[in-house]
Amino acid sequence: MTTTAPPRPSGTGTPPRAPRPVPGWRRGLRPYLLSIPAVLIIVGILYPFVLGAYYAFLNYAAVVPRPVFVGLTNFVEVLSDPVFWASVRVTAIYAVTATVVETVLGVGIALLLNRSSLVGRIFERVLILPLMIAPVIAGVIWGLMFNPQFGVLNHVLGLGSTFDWLGEGRALWSVVLVDVWIFTPFVAILVLAGIRSLPKEPFEASAVDGASWFYMFRRLMLPMMWPYILVAVIFRFMDSLKVFDHVYVLTAGGPGDATRTLQIGAYQNSIVNLNYSQGSTYMFLLWAIVFLTARYLVSVLGKAQRRAAGSEE
Amino acid sequence: MAAKELTPGQRRFSPASLGADLVLLGWFVFSLFPLVWMVLLALKTNADQITTFFAFTPTLKNFGIVLSDEGTRLTSVNFTDALFNSVINCVGAVLVSLVIGIPAAYAAGRWQYRGSNDVMFTILSFRFAPELMVIVPLFVIYNQLGLFDTNVGMIWVLQLVTMPLIVWILRSYFQDLPAELEQAALLDGYTRRRAFMMVALPLVRPGIAASALLAFVFAWNNYVFPLILTGSRHTPVTVAVTRFLGGGGQAYYNLTAAAALIAALPPLIVALSIQRYLVRGLSFGAVKA
Amino acid sequence: MGSLAIRGLTARYGKTVALHGIDLELTDREFFVVLGPSGAGKTTTLKSVAGLVDGAAGEVRIAGRDMTGVEPYDRGVAMAFESYALYPQRTVEQNLASPLRSGRNGTWTPAQQAERIRQVTTTLGIDHLLGRYPRELSNGQRQRTALGRVLVRPAEVYLLDEPLSHLDAKLRAAMRAELKQLGDLSGTTTLYVTHDYQEALALGDRIGVLREGRLVQVGTPTQVWTEPVDTFVARTIGQPEMNLLDAVVDGGAARTPGGGVVLGVGPEVPAGDAVRLGIRPRDLEIVDRQAPDDRLVLRGRVVLAERLGRSVELSIDVAGVQVIAVTADHRTREGDSVTLVAEWANVHVFGAGEPAPRLGAACRPEPAQLAGGAR
Numbered sequence: 001m002t003t004t005a006p007p008r009p010s011g012t013g014t015p016p017r018a019p020r021p022v023p024g025w026r027r028g029l030r031p032y033l034l035s036i037p038a039v040l041i042i043v044g045i046l047y048p049f050v051l052g053a054y055y056a057f058l059n060y061a062a063v064v065p066r067p068v069f070v071g072l073t074n075f076v077e078v079l080s081d082p083v084f085w086a087s088v089r090v091t092a093i094y095a096v097t098a099t100v101v102e103t104v105l106g107v108g109i110a111l112l113l114n115r116s117s118l119v120g121r122i123f124e125r126v127l128i129l130p131l132m133i134a135p136v137i138a139g140v141i142w143g144l145m146f147n148p149q150f151g152v153l154n155h156v157l158g159l160g161s162t163f164d165w166l167g168e169g170r171a172l173w174s175v176v177l178v179d180v181w182i183f184t185p186f187v188a189i190l191v192l193a194g195i196r197s198l199p200k201e202p203f204e205a206s207a208v209d210g211a212s213w214f215y216m217f218r219r220l221m222l223p224m225m226w227p228y229i230l231v232a233v234i235f236r237f238m239d240s241l242k243v244f245d246h247v248y249v250l251t252a253g254g255p256g257d258a259t260r261t262l263q264i265g266a267y268q269n270s271i272v273n274l275n276y277s278q279g280s281t282y283m284f285l286l287w288a289i290v291f292l293t294a295r296y297l298v299s300v301l302g303k304a305q306r307r308a309a310g311s312e313e
Numbered sequence: 314m315a316a317k318e319l320t321p322g323q324r325r326f327s328p329a330s331l332g333a334d335l336v337l338l339g340w341f342v343f344s345l346f347p348l349v350w351m352v353l354l355a356l357k358t359n360a361d362q363i364t365t366f367f368a369f370t371p372t373l374k375n376f377g378i379v380l381s382d383e384g385t386r387l388t389s390v391n392f393t394d395a396l397f398n399s400v401i402n403c404v405g406a407v408l409v410s411l412v413i414g415i416p417a418a419y420a421a422g423r424w425q426y427r428g429s430n431d432v433m434f435t436i437l438s439f440r441f442a443p444e445l446m447v448i449v450p451l452f453v454i455y456n457q458l459g460l461f462d463t464n465v466g467m468i469w470v471l472q473l474v475t476m477p478l479i480v481w482i483l484r485s486y487f488q489d490l491p492a493e494l495e496q497a498a499l500l501d502g503y504t505r506r507r508a509f510m511m512v513a514l515p516l517v518r519p520g521i522a523a524s525a526l527l528a529f530v531f532a533w534n535n536y537v538f539p540l541i542l543t544g545s546r547h548t549p550v551t552v553a554v555t556r557f558l559g560g561g562g563q564a565y566y567n568l569t570a571a572a573a574l575i576a577a578l579p580p581l582i583v584a585l586s587i588q589r590y591l592v593r594g595l596s597f598g599a600v601k602a
Numbered sequence: 603m604g605s606l607a608i609r610g611l612t613a614r615y616g617k618t619v620a621l622h623g624i625d626l627e628l629t630d631r632e633f634f635v636v637l638g639p640s641g642a643g644k645t646t647t648l649k650s651v652a653g654l655v656d657g658a659a660g661e662v663r664i665a666g667r668d669m670t671g672v673e674p675y676d677r678g679v680a681m682a683f684e685s686y687a688l689y690p691q692r693t694v695e696q697n698l699a700s701p702l703r704s705g706r707n708g709t710w711t712p713a714q715q716a717e718r719i720r721q722v723t724t725t726l727g728i729d730h731l732l733g734r735y736p737r738e739l740s741n742g743q744r745q746r747t748a749l750g751r752v753l754v755r756p757a758e759v760y761l762l763d764e765p766l767s768h769l770d771a772k773l774r775a776a777m778r779a780e781l782k783q784l785g786d787l788s789g790t791t792t793l794y795v796t797h798d799y800q801e802a803l804a805l806g807d808r809i810g811v812l813r814e815g816r817l818v819q820v821g822t823p824t825q826v827w828t829e830p831v832d833t834f835v836a837r838t839i840g841q842p843e844m845n846l847l848d849a850v851v852d853g854g855a856a857r858t859p860g861g862g863v864v865l866g867v868g869p870e871v872p873a874g875d876a877v878r879l880g881i882r883p884r885d886l887e888i889v890d891r892q893a894p895d896d897r898l899v900l901r902g903r904v905v906l907a908e909r910l911g912r913s914v915e916l917s918i919d920v921a922g923v924q925v926i927a928v929t930a931d932h933r934t935r936e937g938d939s940v941t942l943v944a945e946w947a948n949v950h951v952f953g954a955g956e957p958a959p960r961l962g963a964a965c966r967p968e969p970a971q972l973a974g975g976a977r
Contacts, residue, residue, distance in 0.1 A: 021670060021672050022671050022672070022673055023671055027656065027671075028656075030420075030505075031421075031423070031426040031429065032420075032426065034416035034417060034419060034420035035416070035417045035420045035421070035429075035432055037412070037413040037416065037417070038414060038416070038432065038436065038476070039417075039432060040413075041409075041472055042432070042435055042436060044469065044472075045439060045472060045473055046435075048447045048450040048451045048454060049442065049446060049447050049450075051450035051453075051454075052446040052447055052449055052450045053446070055449065105340075108336075109337070109340055112333050112336060112337050113337070115330060115333060117330060117333070117334050117337075119334040119337055119338060120334070120337055123337060123340075125585075125588070126341070126344075126345065128584055128591060129344070129345070129348060129581060130344055130347070130348070131584075131595075132530060132534075132583070132584035133348075133534070133580060133581065134533070134534030134535075134551050134576065134577065135534065135536070136534075136536035136551050136554070136555065137534075137551065137554060137573045137576055138347070140554055140555060140558065140573050141347045141348075141350065141351045141570070141573060142347060143558070144350070144351075144354060144569065144570060145347060145350060147566075149363075150363045150564075150566065152350055152366055156366075181343070181344065181347065184344075185344070186595060189591065189595070190592060190595065190596055190600055193592040193600055194600060197601075228600055231596050231599045231600055238441045241443075242442075242443040242444070244444070244445075244536075244537050245536040245537060249536075249555055249558075262443070263443055263444070263537075266443070266445045266449075267445060267541075270448075270449045270452075271449075271452075271541055276449050276453070279445065279449055280446065280449055280450075282445075283443050283445050283446035284446065286443045286446075287442060287443055287446055290441055290442070290443065291438075294438075294441060491685060493683050493685050493687040494687050494689065494690075496649070496652075496654045496681075496683070496687065497681070497683060497687040497689070497751075498689075499654070499673070499674040499675050500652055500654075500674055500675070500677075500679060500680060500681050500701075501675075501700045501701040501704050501707075501751070501755075502675050502701055502704030502705065502706030502707050503675060503704050504673075504675060507704075511689075512689060515691050516690065516691065
């Protein structure tokens with residue numbers, strides 16, 4: 001062990017240091033300074049958002065030259081309008097059906113892919129393709145396939161040329177089908193990632209104890225996977241409440257109001273009929289629904305994550 | 314032979330596994346068929362598109378029509394311009410979100426400052442807010458400011474799509490980064506900014522790339538904002554594709570499919586290239602896989 | 603190179619208080635070791651000196667200059683982190699060059715940098731790893747690289763956080779011996795943190811024992827070893843831990859419940875008080891001959907004899923009280939009756955409570971008291 005003196009840097013010894021104190025308040029401010037640009041953008045987005053909420057309390061429409069404050073009139077009007085409630089019904093059916101089907105299918109596909117068979121490994125690579133295509137493009141493609149005369153579905157399935165996928169009584173299920181096609185992979189890849197991140201020890205231990213596969217699934221895997229499933233459910237449910245793109249391009253809300261979801265209803269009111277206030281009222285109510293649902297689901301998620309963390313110990 | 318380690322729930326070969334593979338196969342036929350169909354349709358001539366299903370002579374002519382003046386005449390939207398608009402809008406929106414979002418994500422990932430959660434959840438709530446609630450007032454504002462049917466207007470509104478994604482994903486990356494690395498750089502004699510540039514930034518580069526690409530995809534795929542906030546000059550591809558559907562009363566299924574295929578290619582390529590990071594991105598950092 | 607003065611240093615993380623007012627003065631070139639169990643606040647102390655703890659308050663003076671509000675990069679301190687904190691995207695050489703290139707630690711030409719890095723890495727035995735990335739190193743190599751990043755540069759104060767903890771036992775002993783001789787370390791004021799009492803005793807000019815955010819004792823290794831201020835310090839230093847025997851005072855003598863140990867504690871301890879008697883296992887000696895009367899004598903039976911290579915660790919039952927002794931005598935077997943002796947000065951008397959303060963060393967009891975014990 002040598003203890004040669006270090007070669008000194010040019011200049012002498014330690015460089016002259018002039019400590020420049022930074023006041024405490026300025027250090028505390030640091031994260032705020034970094035967030036300022038983001039907050040500015042947030043304000044830039046919040047402003048129209050708040051303005052939109054404000055519109056719900058005006059009688060603002062293209063035909064009204066000077067909109068005035070009308071209080072809750074719009075809400076009374078919208079809430080007593082059967083067309084609105086039809087939209088609520090359609091949205092609820094759509095969101096619940098799509099979320100349930102996608103969750104069940106997605107979890108199933110994740111479990112099957114987790115087996116890592118050759119087939120599974122090949123398909124895992126292309127699993128996400130439908131998810132990455134714009135929903136509106138998906139709508140366009142499925143629209144072409146749904147076409148009664150020239151569409152490929154009736155031909156392949158042997159349904160003849162009169163079966164109308166987007167007709168009365170069927171249209172809602174058809175747009176849900178497209179939603180399932182697009183978003184099931186979303187649930188599947190989240191859940192699959194969750195399964196793969198589970199600790200192995202509890203499973204090995206219970207396998208040594210001779211537990212059946214089903215028992216392990218129900219008692220170990222499902223509780224530990226639950227947080228991942230819930231994250232997927234939250235995203236899917238909240239997104240399908242405000243569904244627009246592929247439904248609009250497939251049916252534009254029709255036939256009649258069979259697929260007129262709340263966002264499509266708002267679109268028709270605001271943009272087609274140019275009744276901004278009524279459209280904004282729709283959106284305000286939808287926003288309230290989304291907000292309350294989100295709060296509820298996130299609290300459920302928090303509990304599930306704590307429970308899963310506990311069960312892993 | 315050493316057995317590969319199995320993840321929980323994984324099983325070695327059993328009679329049931331053949332059935333399982335068949336179920337998987339079923340799903341993937343369903344999942345991939347529409348894409349295959351889009352490609353087939355895009356390769357058909359006008360005559361073939363209504364008379365044939367799977368047996369036809371393929372042609373590349375449709376792509377030429379879509380990208381040329383002929384397509385513009387049919388839809389009154391120039392598809393090449395639309396592609397260009399999409400690129401400008403999405404790259405612009407992602408860059409703005411990165412410049413603004415990286416410091417915010419870093420602040421939120423490093424410090425628990427008063428209001429940090431409020432800022433983060435406000436940003437997240439944009440992701441889940443119904444778009445039309447913002448669009449209607451923006452429609453009015455844009456008309457007053459002259460931002461209607463402009464790329465600047467689109468870049469602004471696309472922040473709703475790209476900002477929450479980038480901030481939330483990057484926050485999770487910054488949280489994973491040990492603060493001691495930057496502390497070491499501070500003690501080496503670097504200022505906070507240089508420590509950040511030298512240590513933190515290079516280490517979250519995969520996160521930046523993944524979130525930027527994913528944000529690009531979602532911005533590219535957005536439909537409702539440009540549907541309402543653009544006219545005919547700065548239309549992006551998503552809107553331009555739908556124009557082929559109602560082109561002059563005649564059905565141009567093959568052209569629609571060709572346009573859809575062109576519009577779908579960039580997201581598909583990006584998606585396949587960042588597959589490793591997708592889970593974390595799609596769940597906004599909630600699922601770290 | 604410079605002195606370090608800490609006065610009333612507190613630190614809190616949110617509502618948790620990590621340090622409750624630390625006072626410490628290091629003279630120039632002193633090697634000071636902070637010893638304590640995990641969670642005592644050792645790392646927080648170092649980071650507070652470095653200016654890395656937002657919730658730290660109190661006075662820190664480095665080379666006489668007040669550091670309040672001074673940014674870490676202006677403090678002239680170098681720190682080795684227990685987590686190494688090596689830049690993963692940089693090689694060992696680039697990691698070591700980092701402090702030389704910042705411009706705040708002198709101006710170094712590339713040739714000077716290379717020469718300096720070569721010196722330090724040779725000393726640390728990692729000169730063959732210069733081109734490797736941290737992920738390609740063993741924990742011991744990483745730790746030496748982290749240490750190298752400190753030694754490579756001039757600084758007022760070195761802060762070393764458990765720099766030997768991840769080395770294997772053999773290497774740790776070797777490095778411990780070498781560290782002290784490092785020219786750079788002996789030439790620079792160093793605040794060294796460890797949970798290993800042997801490191802503390804071997805390296806420290808002085809030692810400070812930290813417990814739950816408070817410095818409970820500061821002194822030379824000899825002081826801390828021979829006069830631990832309380833049972834906490836006594837137990838922290840030494841392996842196996844010091845024997846602590848409950849006893850009751852009666853007329854200037856302390857007696858264990860079974861009467862196996864009787865010794866004088868001086869008249870100042872009131873009768874009836876509970877005390878604890880501390881004897882280090884290595885201070886107990888087995889004697890074959892007649893026990894000398896100028897030392898404490900314990901008689902008991904060996905319950906367990908663990909042979910640990912050169913030494914044997916004995917658990918001995920002394921009239922119902924378990925006592926640990928370490929001896930080099932391999933003839934002792936389980937079940938043997940043995941006589942143990944200890945110097946009076948090596949027998950510590952502590953008061954009651956947890957941790958119990960040290961009252962002093964024991965002394966020879968009056969013959970009358972001994973007789974009382976024999977009853």
